[in-house]
Amino acid sequence: MTRISATNCFHCELPIKGAAPCFTVIEQQQQPLCCFACKAVCEAIHAHGLDNYYHYRSSAAQRPSPETVHYQHLDKATIQATFTRDISAQQRCSTLIIEGIHCAACIWLLENTLQSLPGVTAATINFNHHTATIDWDSSATRLSDIFTAIHQIGYQAHPYSPEQQDEIFKRESKLALRRLGVAGIGMMQVGMFAIALYAGDFQGISETLKQLLRVFSLLVASVVLLYSGQVFFTGAWRSLKNLSLNMDVPVAIALGGAYIGSVWGTWHPASAVYFDSIAMFIFFLLLARYLEMRSRNKQLTGVRQSLLPKLCKRLLDSDGQRQYELLALDDVQTGDRLLIEPGEIIAADGFVIEGRSAVNEAAFTGEFLPVNKQLDDAVMAGTINGDGHLIINVAATGQQASLSIVQELMTRAREDKPRIARMADQTAQYFIAVVLLATVISGGYWYYQDSSMVLPIMLAMLVVSCPCALSLATPAAMAISNNTMRTIGLLNSSSHVLEQAATIDQVIFDKTGTLTLGKLSIASSVMLGKLVPAECLVIAAALEAVSEHPIAKAFQQQGQVIAMASESNISTGNGIEGVVNNSRYRIGSLAYCQRWNSNPLPTFTPQSSNQLTVYLCDEQQWLACFSLYDELRPSALATVDALKKQGVAVSILSGDSSAAVAEIANTLGIKTFSKGLSPEQKLQRIEQLIDQGKRVMMVGDGINDMPVLAAATISVAMNNASDLTRIQADALLLADNLQVVSTLINHSTKTRRIIRENIIWALGYNAIALPFAACGFIPPYLAAVGMSASSLLVILNTLRLSKLQ
């Protein structure tokens, strides 16, 4: 249940300042709404009879975008072919990826809405992957209607054609789940037999019954070992073929040894069987691996495969009439003329041949404000068009485009990255070498003493020294720690994050979108005329309501929801003119206002020279001057302080060349910072540090950060990062709170301590047990109990990591 106060929007729960602009009746009550987009979505939900969504949801909906979207092009069969397959003559099955899913109630809302549409026979949404599978009847509905229905309830649907990688992930994950489940059921069954056998050892049991239980344990354990456990054997074989020892080698030796020993023991009543330990060990190891795989796949959730649009609009000249055709990005060639509409992602590198617009290049340069583009200016693939229409002449596509160059840089950086040896793996390698040596030596000794004892003694040694506990030590700790970090909003896709974070010497932040929120806010306003600040803000918000420019968003954020200005006219790169309450106003740059208002600007002292200023005036007088700035993340200062206390150096590498970098470094108390760096220069800086033996953590969000993220010891991407960056980073910060970075370092220290404890315990147990086994002193049941107990103890100790402090 969500509680909504009188001044919050019923749909998106954002606060409404002043009187609500619109209402709708839900559950016999007038509900306030912050904007007409929210009202439309809310009423669409109501019309489907799905009001319960508002009870079910656990977090507020995203504020829907007011623009209308046209999906007609999706009705073309050639375009549908990429994500739709035919079930029968009329029946189609389409896969979409849906943006805006934030809680389980969204799934309920979407499924019920889709299923209530005429012509839709089945619809399922996958919460894991944010994909929708829809069966529909092409004679009863059109695909564009389905897309529109999704848009009406406040979500964005995109065609989804799974790439090979996704298919592989899916298959892997299914196979892992099968193996895990079989190991789990087998473990329970063998465990039950084992309890009977242990009880029998103490209370007495008939030999035939004991034999029967052992044979059946053998049967079940064989299934578990051959089906679920085969991954360890294939992994070990692959590693040995490459002349290296990975963790699978000791696991395979232990499993193999314990299994052969137990099979032999099944027909030698005096010796022990370890089938229960084998099944349990396989289950726990597979569980740890499965959890790790799941958190890695989670990072890919909701990621659209490509940053670039799949379709572009190519201009055709027919009889002087301007028309465009849709064509796939792959078919675009150099020299083609593409139409780029407002808000679209530019699909190829090229030059503007017509139109003016402000293009957001933040992803490449870190530069926060859009860059004005007009005739002959170059635009890059992957940047986002602002308010104006552009026609570009394509100069480079595919491999030659600037986006591919950054990606290539990143691949190179990652290949150069030194491999980090894993602590536990190394320990296990030495350990396994020592055990094998000891086993061979004592085997040789017993061969001369009593040759009938050679096999039982060697098996006992292999079994007792089974590095179960040792091999569980790291993966179990990683699985639990990763899960704990997830609860506070950090998703680790690589297991080395938690193992290495404690050793980090230096944390490097990107500025825009990482240390700052990446959007403008009003820092201060100076009144130049007779109006009070509140009145000026209302006028400014009304004027800016027509624009998608970051400056306009700053005024819209103020929440003053009023009617839009009428007769508004956007002058790209300058400002906006419009009529509010029957008076005409201009808002924008000083020059733009001065061109219209010839009165001299009153003298005043601006708050800060580095901030962006916007003027508001009418024809006769100056009204206000607003200073805008990119606000710091609320958690930035506390994070930098916490990191410094942990003895970690902090610095900023920014692509932004403005003085704002120095100002922010100053505010946060960061002494080392560099500004105006290209992706190559950023990469050089990091590589220098790493060459000096420093361990570097990079926190960033832009495409220009991709190469540095790949080169850094640990990379963390912000949640608002571009999809490509998100996929490449070692960890993804889901929470808006930067302090998670410093928590990560603390938790990593703790994880390392627990792993070390686990290893010491496992080695200690083995150091004591091995000599006794070599002498033949260990009774069979004690060996089995000791083996299981040492693994359980490791698991219990590891569970301490599920708490943060």
Added chain:
Amino acid sequence: MDSLFILIPVALVFCGLAIWAYLWAIDNGQYDDLDKEAFRILFDDDKPATKHKHDE
């Protein structure tokens, strides 16, 4: 105790059935989304009131 000679093999049969059912469920796509089903049971109690849900 003779009954055990029947009961233990029977247990094994049940174990086999459990594994078969589990693998069937995976192939049937029932484990495709481990996050959704936990919530689903909370939602489906009250059916949408106004419009009839399309049944397949």
